[in-house]
Amino acid sequence: MMWIDNILRTYLGDTWALIAEFVLIAIALLTVYAVLALILIYAERKICGFFQCRIGPNRVGKWGILQSVADMVKILLKELIHINRADHFLFRLASFVIIAASICTFAALPFADGAHIIDFNIGIFYLLAVSSLGVVGILMAGWSSNSKYTMIGAMRSGAQLISYEISAGLSLLTIVILSGTMQISEIVAQQSEMWFIFKGHIPACLAFLTYLIAGHAETNRGPFDLPEAESELTAGYHTEYSGIQFGFFYLAEYLNMFIIAGIASTMFLGGWMPFHIPGWDSFNGIMDYIPSAVWFFGKTFFCVFLALWVRWSFPRLRIDQLLNLEWKILMPICLINLILMTLIVVL
Amino acid sequence: MGTTANLIAFYTLGTLIIVSSVLAVTSKRMLRAATYLLLVLLGTAGLYLLLNYHFLMGVQLSVYAGGILILFIFAILLTSAKGDKFEPRDKQKVIYGIVAALAGVAVTLFVTLKYKFLFPDNPTIAGDQEINMKVIGQALVGTEKYQYLLPFEILGILLLACAIGGILIARKR
Numbered sequence: 129m130m131w132i133d134n135i136l137r138t139y140l141g142d143t144w145a146l147i148a149e150f151v152l153i154a155i156a157l158l159t160v161y162a163v164l165a166l167i168l169i170y171a172e173r174k175i176c177g178f179f180q181c182r183i184g185p186n187r188v189g190k191w192g193i194l195q196s197v198a199d200m201v202k203i204l205l206k207e208l209i210h211i212n213r214a215d216h217f218l219f220r221l222a223s224f225v226i227i228a229a230s231i232c233t234f235a236a237l238p239f240a241d242g243a244h245i246i247d248f249n250i251g252i253f254y255l256l257a258v259s260s261l262g263v264v265g266i267l268m269a270g271w272s273s274n275s276k277y278t279m280i281g282a283m284r285s286g287a288q289l290i291s292y293e294i295s296a297g298l299s300l301l302t303i304v305i306l307s308g309t310m311q312i313s314e315i316v317a318q319q320s321e322m323w324f325i326f327k328g329h330i331p332a333c334l335a336f337l338t339y340l341i342a343g344h345a346e347t348n349r350g351p352f353d354l355p356e357a358e359s360e361l362t363a364g365y366h367t368e369y370s371g372i373q374f375g376f377f378y379l380a381e382y383l384n385m386f387i388i389a390g391i392a393s394t395m396f397l398g399g400w401m402p403f404h405i406p407g408w409d410s411f412n413g414i415m416d417y418i419p420s421a422v423w424f425f426g427k428t429f430f431c432v433f434l435a436l437w438v439r440w441s442f443p444r445l446r447i448d449q450l451l452n453l454e455w456k457i458l459m460p461i462c463l464i465n466l467i468l469m470t471l472i473v474v475l
Numbered sequence: 476m477g478t479t480a481n482l483i484a485f486y487t488l489g490t491l492i493i494v495s496s497v498l499a500v501t502s503k504r505m506l507r508a509a510t511y512l513l514l515v516l517l518g519t520a521g522l523y524l525l526l527n528y529h530f531l532m533g534v535q536l537s538v539y540a541g542g543i544l545i546l547f548i549f550a551i552l553l554t555s556a557k558g559d560k561f562e563p564r565d566k567q568k569v570i571y572g573i574v575a576a577l578a579g580v581a582v583t584l585f586v587t588l589k590y591k592f593l594f595p596d597n598p599t600i601a602g603d604q605e606i607n608m609k610v611i612g613q614a615l616v617g618t619e620k621y622q623y624l625l626p627f628e629i630l631g632i633l634l635l636a637c638a639i640g641g642i643l644i645a646r647k648r
Contacts, residue, residue: 143479218510249608253533260541264513267548271506279552286549310608 153245157235161383168382169196171429172436179440203378206371211273214368218272223369223376225265230380230387232258237390238316240400240421251312252304255391256297259346262380263289266365269377273368281364284354284447288345291454295342298462302335302469303328303395316399321406323398331469336396338462343388344435345454347381351442354450389431393424397431400424484525492518505551509544516540527605 132152136145170185170193177184185192211219236255238244248254263286270282306328307315318324325332345352348364356364366377393399400420404412445453492515499511516539523532618624 146480215504215507218506221510248529249605250529250533253537253608254529257533257537257541260537260545263541263545264548267545267552268506268510271548271552283549283552286545290545 157231157245160239161231161234162379164386165379165382166196166200168386168432169199169378171432172382175433175436176440179437200375203375204372208373209368209370211368214274215272218268219368220373222265222269222272223373225268226262226380227376229258229261229265230383232261233387234383236312237387238312238394238399239424240419243421244313247311247313250310251315252300252310252395256293256300259384259387260289260293262384269369270365273365275368277361277363278365278367281356281361281367285348285365287447288348288352288354288450291451292342292345292458295338295454295458295462296346298459298466299335299339299342300391300395302331302462302466305466305469305473306332308473312394312399316394316401319398319401321404323396323401323403325396328469329472331465331472332396334461334465335469336392338458338465339392339396340431340434342454342458343392344438345450347384347388347435349381349385349435350439351444352450353444354447385432385435386428389428389435390424392431393427397427398423399427481525485522488518488521488525492522506548509547509551512547513540513544516544529605530608530611 132149136148139145140148173195174184174192185195188194188198233255236246236248236251236258238247246254266285266289267282270278270280270285273279303315303324304310306324307318309315309318315324319327321327325336328335348356356366361367366374369377400423402412402415402418402420402423404415495511495514495518499508499515502508502511516535520532520535520540523529523535614622615627616622616624
């Protein structure tokens, strides 16, 4: 990467080189974002098909691989329907708020050794802060569409996201206590001996489980998909959206699933760090030959598969069951877990 | 970061903050006013980011933009019907408002011009290194000079009292 930096600096001068680099990184990030969305949509449809004893998409390309590309072209060509008596400014802004929050979070993931865009000293705190902005977009979308379905969907979604953020934050905090830092690169580096899920005894395993549940609820996907419960609310807060505006919500939903899985694999399963066992030097050496990007994406897609597995296996919860699960079960478990982890670190 | 790029970022954020704070006050629709307020808060977070004070940026985002503003929006959604607009302002209030705003500007200007800044020529230079989270944490719970254990504890008790008060008010009889 340094040679690009050098070339730009010699031709453009410091300021413009910096701006050019920002633009280049942004383009690369958006490309990865869009391509990952296509892959995730294909994976979801295929896996869903297998769970329901169907074949899934199989017409476009070999094994239907090009299906989501075709869908993308279709959604780009679709008309944006004008909604009567809606607040158009907020209506349009909402989809951008959601996707911007999602991309800001996405940029902080460590994709591979060295491929890490935002690496603040407050890493985890940044992730939690930025991902909480998505709720504003959802509430805005629900209100500005001028429809009761979207409104109820948005209210449900807001309540759900705000509640489950607590559990997600607490379970990440457990790992922060174990590692003693919030910087993501530092957290990954500390797992070079052993991943935190093995290093952290029972509290780390518990935190992994609670984070998967809470994170899954944060992505608004089944069995927690009340905000868009089809049978009651048609499609929840994005009912009135069409064309690429709906595409933005769709994209953000899939990428949020990937982001949650990515954070889980970074915090608990070592991120891009290969699987190491202390003492087994030759084994560790062999593991190091596998590129770090393969490790990261492998672990992340494993977590994505867990999310899909849950989604297609469990029936939808009721809203009171959903909130009870968070406030009466998950949050107390997380708090006790936090104390347990502190005790383990101190003793 | 280069000085020019810093200045460009600063003026862009400043314009964003000023324009959207004026719009937040003048907008006729409640949820739009809240949205402009969100832009103001995001712009302020951007200023902290420019100063490399990442911790404050995170706090600004998660407390104001992600917490308080969502409470605002929830309150608006629960209490106001679609199409509710603000009542037309009466003239006297507008005049009082302008006077108060001018007084605020006067005080701020006076303080800003009077105070001796460390880097008066280039205010963005101070933020060239990142402020470590550990330093902030230890300053918050230390007992030595320039450490703030007592205020931190007092604020904690105040927050607890507020939370209990809130529960008492919201509790069903």
